[in-house]
Amino acid sequence: YQQATANLVSAKANLVKAQKDIDRYNMLLKNDAVARQTVDQAAAAYQTAQSQVAVAQAGVASAATDLSYATIRAPFTGRIGISQVKLGAQVTPGTTLLNTISADSPMGVDVVINEQDINRFYKLQKTTNDTTFRLQLPDGSVYNQPGKIYAIDRGVSDQTGTIKVRVQFPNPTDQLRDGMSCVLHVLNNDSGDRxxxxxxxxxxxxxxxxxxxxxxxxxxxxxxxxxxxxxxxxxxxxxxxxxxxxxxxxxxxxxxxxxxxxxxxxxxxxxxxxxxxxxxxx
CATH class of the missing domain: 2.40.420.20 (conserved putative lor/sdh protein from methanococcus maripaludis s2 fold)
Structure with missing residues (x-):
């Protein structure tokens, strides 16, 4: 990348020199102090210098792209786990898992519901309030942030007759962690004596x-x-x-x-x- 940048600087310097030459020869041409052929050659040299600058700029862009592949950037802000490979280990693109990153906030809670409850959850998706979904943590405490339905899976499993629902919770204090087991409490709008x-x-x-x-x-x-x-x-x-x-x-x-x-x-x-x-x- 540094070499490509240096080539660009050199090409720009040659372009400046070619620009000065063509300006000088045009001034002399007005006084018939230089041959027309010399002016034409200076104009051609100027155009060549312009092309060399364009080539050098493309080389810098290509080198920058190659350099970006040497740095792994996460697509979102989150928490990264323990590395799965050590320094110097041989890896293969697309097959070697280097690490796993998970989003901090919001966090999704996946639950599986019976197909008979699908319509109920579709209604909850439209009319959710702060008390509809409550999360009980593994230590028995109740999470103090409200949840809402983020997505309902596209179809019902023909083997279990169930469908997956993802409920989203804010996680401002990093209290929720990826893979945690919790109990989801859902408000029953038809509660009462039944x-x-x-x-x-x-x-x-x-x-x-x-x-x-x-x-x-x-x-x-x-x-x-x-x-x-x-x-x-x-x-x-x-x-x-x-x-x-x-x-x-x-x-x-x-x-x-x-x-x-x-x-x-x-x-x-x-x-x-x-x-x-x-x-x-x-």
């Missing part, structure tokens, strides 16, 4: 969800609207009233208005639907 039933009692038909309600010895099929999962239970948003008995066992071949034999959960008879469980408000 009914929970065992998820195993739900049947799905053409994208709709149903349960069987015990009416004495008759099973009534009821369409329900599901809320979020709570471990092995599911919240029922509508379709069941508190105190109604939900059939939880032996309903696989049961039809609406079919006769049933009631019993304790887990003790289903062979001739009909068995276990039942009361719907409880939560």
């Amino acid at each position: 009914i929970q039933i065992p998820y195993k009692s739900i049947t799905e038909q053409m994208g709709e969800f149903f349960v069987f309600i015990a009416k004495d010895t008759i099973a009534e099929q009821r369409k329900v609207k599901l809320g979020p999962r709570v471990q092995s239970n599911v919240v029922i948003m509508s379709g069941i009233e508190p105190g109604e008995q939900v059939i939880t066992e032996g309903f696989q071949r049961l039809r609406d208005k079919g006769r049933i034999t009631l019993g304790a959960p887990g003790a289903a008879g062979q001739g009909g639907a068995g276990g039942k469980q009361g719907a409880q408000g939560k």
Whole structure:
């Protein structure tokens, strides 16, 4: 690079000399004190000097580009880890990992949600407030910065029926670190007294969800609207009233208005639907 810079300085000096020569010969030509051929030669030398300056400038730009490859610059401000190679080690472009850098702020928290909650998170993406997302750190403390949905993945996994959501949190004090495991608390806009039933009692038909309600010895099929999962239970948003008995066992071949034999959960008879469980408000 320094050699290319020196060549440019030399070319510019030659250009200055050529400029003075052509000016001097033009003055002499007005007084017929110099041959026309000498003036033409001076003009050609001046143009040659101009071309040499352009070539030298291109050489400096090329050398600067080559020199930039010797310095690795991060595409963003962040924290760099421990180097994966030592000084003098042989590396191959595109295959050798030298180091990893992670952004400090904001930080993204990736969570996986059930496909039934997709619409809920799309709504949260549009109406997020400072209390919608709260992060619980590994030491049990609650992170004091609010989060917001940064992105929802393009599609649902056909193997797990889940989709990834990235929630973004400010990190002004570097309290969050890359790879940290945390618990994300999401505000439930439909919170309040709700009914929970065992998820195993739900049947799905053409994208709709149903349960069987015990009416004495008759099973009534009821369409329900599901809320979020709570471990092995599911919240029922509508379709069941508190105190109604939900059939939880032996309903696989049961039809609406079919006769049933009631019993304790887990003790289903062979001739009909068995276990039942009361719907409880939560």
